[in-house]
Amino acid sequence: MASSTVRHSMCGIGLSSNAKTLTLTIKDDGSGIGTLDPQRQGMGLRIMHYRAGMIGASLTIEKQQSGGTCVTCKLSLA
Secondary structure (H helix, E strand, O other): OEEEEEEEOOEEEEEEEOOOEEEEEEEEOOOOOOOOOHHHOOHHHHHHHHHHHHOOEEEEEEEOOOOOEEEEEEEEOO
């Protein structure tokens, strides 16, 4: 399994892969994203989901318990 992480300011960007999946993870330690109500998403979140879907990837956006937000994009390589 290959893995790499880069820190910029208070943000961590990771890219990992195995035989089946390529995963991009972006984490910050800010105040975190609020409740993700599909009816109230702005254009930024809609575009992120759309672009992930265009390449057949899944996108998750989660508030971290320790604060901040984690965005994960997973692409199946199979």
